Amino acid sequence: MAIQELTIRTPDDWHLHLRDDALLQETVPATSRCFERAIIMPNLTPPVTTAAKAEAYRQRILAAIPAGQRFEPLMTLYLTDQTSAQDIADAKVAGVVAAKLYPAGATTNSSAAVNSLERLDPVFAALAEAGMPLLVHGEVTDAEIDIFDREKVFIDRHLSRIVAEHPQLKVVFEHITTADAVEFVQQGPERLAATLTPQHLLMNRNDLLVGGIRPHNYCLPILKRATHQQALLDAVASGSSKFFLGTDSAPHSQSSKESSCGCAGCYSAWSALELYAQIFDNLGVLDKLEAFASEHGANFYGLPLNESRLTLVRESWTVPERIQLPQGESMVPFYAGREVQWKLKQPS
Ligand code: DOR
């Protein structure tokens, strides 16, 4: 008989957008319900470019943790053309754990980010020196490059060089979407790893475009063809420690998604862990979920494993169609209105 309950070490989310201010009241509990730590993306407006800004943001996140819950935000620095080696050293002292590289214009709130990757070599050297991973949004932004090819071109033009020229630098290739990225990570050194999102494992570009445009499945990097999705599934099913959980849960209001120029991002925090369980179950590798969700990432970052445990049960439930925010806005969560086969067991 199929396994009905699965108890695992409490997971961490190695790629998460919480946003700021009032929205933290929604996003922090939605993640802390099942993740003990998370890597907090710094693409706020204005972005988190200094140690002081990271610490102030961390305090705002801590203030939104529900009573009785444990959650540790792991802060990151947003790289710009002006970031210096000293900024990295200061961030290290302040407890910032990593730096995020967005090519300017690649995605939400990235206009202030990096225009010239070549100029960042001293910053990469400082990260390597500090033992801080470089987290990469791996897409070129050149207008002439097709949106479906942008990840592969980024590997060829930039990421292969960065990894080769900085032999001590840890690199996380974030939210990978292609067979090319899987192969690049598999063949690279131990210090190169990748995060995988629920949407890129569960869906392909048909889920975005067939039968009408589905704005709630629009994220960046964009969903790719089914052969790439299969390569991502094979990667997680392999059990390789180079691949770990990063939801890229990214809240946007319903009105900004359902628009003539809709925002990129899937707000998956309400169902992400359960959907990963479903994905691993469907692959017949439920036994590999715990390492993917709760061990590989911490080991890569050099952090201790969580001591606590949580339990998932095989029980069908439906993701809500809509989440009402106190400010009057609503959000449509990822997988809205659809059934999920696994459920988080509430502590009794
Ligand atoms: O779809 C995305 N949304 N991709 C990103 O890289 C950023 C994120 C966001 O911040 O909304």
Ligand code: ZN
């Ligand atoms: Zn992201």
